[in-house]
Amino acid sequence: MTMHDMTPRSQPPPDPRPASGPASAPQSQSQPQSQSQSQSQSRIRILLADDHALVRRGVRLILDGEPDLQVVAEAGDGAEAVAAARAQEIDLAVLDIAMPRLTGLQAARELASLRPGLRILMLTMYDNEQYFFQALKAGASGYVLKSVADRDLVAACRAAMRGEPFVYPGAVTALIRNFLERARNGDEGPDRLLTHREEEVLKLVAEGHSSKEIAGMLVISVKTVQRHRANLLHKLGLRDRLELTRYAIRAGLIEP
Numbered sequence: 242m243t244m245h246d247m248t249p250r251s252q253p254p255p256d257p258r259p260a261s262g263p264a265s266a267p268q269s270q271s272q273p274q275s276q277s278q279s280q281s282q283s284r285i286r287i288l289l290a291d292d293h294a295l296v297r298r299g300v301r302l303i304l305d306g307e308p309d310l311q312v313v314a315e316a317g318d319g320a321e322a323v324a325a326a327r328a329q330e331i332d333l334a335v336l337d338i339a340m341p342r343l344t345g346l347q348a349a350r351e352l353a354s355l356r357p358g359l360r361i362l363m364l365t366m367y368d369n370e371q372y373f374f375q376a377l378k379a380g381a382s383g384y385v386l387k388s389v390a391d392r393d394l395v396a397a398c399r400a401a402m403r404g405e406p407f408v409y410p411g412a413v414t415a416l417i418r419n420f421l422e423r424a425r426n427g428d429e430g431p432d433r434l435l436t437h438r439e440e441e442v443l444k445l446v447a448e449g450h451s452s453k454e455i456a457g458m459l460v461i462s463v464k465t466v467q468r469h470r471a472n473l474l475h476k477l478g479l480r481d482r483l484e485l486t487r488y489a490i491r492a493g494l495i496e497p
Contacts, residue, residue: 296387362382
C-alpha cells in the first residue's frame with residue numbers, strides 16, 4: 242500500500258439547504274389551489290338566461306373571459322331563470338327579453354321580488370323604447386343590445402354591481418324625449434315625486450344621520466322616520482341607503 246492510498250479523502254461540505262422530499266410537495270401544490278378558490282369566490286356570480294343555446298355560449302365566453310365575472314348558472318327561459326335563482330346564490334342576472342314560458346320582463350319582476358338585492362340586466366335584440374321603459378319598471382339596472390354585447394356587456398355588468406344604471410346611446414335619447422314630452426304635457430317630473438317632508442328625510446339620510454338623529458332634528462318619532470325611508474325606497478325604486486344617497490346627489494339635495 243502506498244502513502245497515496247492511505248491519505249484520507251476529503252468529504253464535500255454538507256448542503257445547508259433543507260432537503261426537499263415528498264412531504265414538501267403537497268404544500269407547494271395547495272397554494273395555487275387556495276389562490277384559485279379565493280379568486281373564484283371573489284368573482285361576480287352571474288345567471289345567464291336566453292332561449293338560444295348558441296347565444297348563451299357566446300355570451301358566456303365573453304363573461305367568463307373576465308377575471309371578475311363568472312357565469313354560474315344558465316337558463317333557457319324565464320321560469321328556469323327564477324328556479325335557478327332560488328337554487329343558488331347569484332349576484333347578477335342577465336336576461337333575454339323574448340323567452341318562452343316567462344318572458345325576461347316577467348322573470349325580472351319575479352327576481353326583483355324574490356331577491357331584492359339582485360342586480361338585473363336585460364340583454365336583447367330589440368332597440369325599442371317600449372321594452373326599455375318596461376325593463377326599468379321591472380327592476381332592471383341596465384339594457385344592453387345583443388348587437389354590441391361584445392363591446393358593452395362587461396361594462397354593463399360592472400356598472401350594475403356598482404349600483405349604477407347602464408343604458409345604450411339610443412336609450413338616452415328615449416329618456417330625454419320622454420322627459421320633454423312629460424314636461425310639455427304638464428306631468429310631474431321626478432323632482433315632484435316626493436313630498437317636502439320626504440325630501441327633508443332624504444337629505445338627512447344621505448348626509449349620514451341615523452333614524453334617531455333625524456327624528457330629533459325634525460321633531461318626529463323614530464317610527465315615522467323609518468316609514469318615510471320605506472316610502473322613499475318604494476317611490477324611487479331604490480334598494481338601500483347608498484342608492485338613496487346617490488339619488489340625493491343627482492337631485493341636488495346634497496353636495497357630491
